[in-house]
Amino acid sequence: MKTANPKKRYHRYIGYIILTILLTILPFIQINGNQIFLLSFDHKELHLLGTAFGASELYLMPFLLILLFVGIFFLTTLGGRIWCGWGCPQTLFRVIFRDLIETKILKLRKSITNKQKNPDYSNKINIFKKILGIAIFFIISLIASATFLFYFVPPYDFFAYMHQPLDHKILLGFWLCIAIFMTFDITFMAENFCVYICPYARVQSVLFDNNTLMAVYDTKRGGVVYDEKGSLLPPPQKQDKTNECINCQQCVKVCPAHIDIRKGMQLECINCLECVDACSDVMAKLNKPSLVNWSSPNAIASNSKVKYFRGATIGYMIVIAIILTTMLIMGSKKEPVLVNIDRNTELYKVRKNGAIDNFYVFLFENTDKKPHQYSFKILDKDFIEVLKPTSPVYVNAGEKVKEVVILRTHKNTKSSKTIPLNIEIYAKDDPNIKVKKRTIFAMP
């Protein structure tokens, strides 16, 4: 007898466990005192792979957003709604609530293989079980929403703030609102969220092609179940004895999105592959391979392998590689000190002794984790001296300091109205910290 394929469901569960562990511990991992990913509105910082970028360095954000969108397009073209079935928190939490809490723990539902049958709520015990299930899930929501917030508020800050929650009402409000929304979404809205609210469900179908991975019913073997207008035809085996679909409806009963995959690809399908497992079990008893497979329409039609590498997917991979390389190059050029030089509106001042002064405001931003003392020198222009400041500028870690700078020369070049200046700014306490800036010195 043919054995059923290993259950996709269990592969998904393993994926969920790995993802949950990873996403939970990630905010606690620190590299050089920075998180792997943190977008802190409090500290006005972005942490990326252990490097902190200040508010004035958020040039990486547009790249991140582009990467996110191109990544979604790529993933959808290649694997269809693989995100929905294997990575989306909505699906993961629905499995936890419906299959684990309601079915396995509270026995409110009879079996995870029939998701069309709702519990009988005329029975008071079932109402109690439902309330208990929601209460249990609310606790899970509190943990999950806190974990989500760790990507915006460092976990150690979060715990410190929550010691005095009333002093941090906005954070507390966010935490509770996200947890309450999650509980409402998972326990009441269920898969309706995927069908009616999730914007990804709306756009994904335009990204599909006939080589995209999805749950596909094999009409060649099973027989046609719906006509082109979507109307139900007589059961396949009644139309033709050679049709293999026995119309057992197991693939329909198990579907959390309440659809019949034999109708073809539908917007509601979240790619959970429960129908693949269900038909695999049924067909194994008949010593046949499953009629519903995780494959592509082209692969099923031509009885071949899924074509992963094709024009569209290769194009996306190239774009992603370019964006990642650009981000890596830009990220590696991060400056440990940011200096902005503003010139005074007064171009120059000629003193009684003939000296010419120019006025500037230097804004030092220490993007390092330690305080530093900054000084600077004019390169290749010995005839220009620094009149002010007379001592190094002290800037605390992550802070900014404005400093009025006066440059002076006694040499009136006459030949040029402006002299280009190259200025090297350096930390007196760290020889590795130095940046170069350009400005001009105005002459009469």
Ligand code: SF4
């Ligand atoms: S048809 Fe239903 S059971 Fe099959 S993958 Fe889509 S959502 Fe899951």
Ligand code: SF4
């Ligand atoms: S589980 Fe397989 S055999 Fe049963 S109805 Fe679905 S496709 Fe047909």
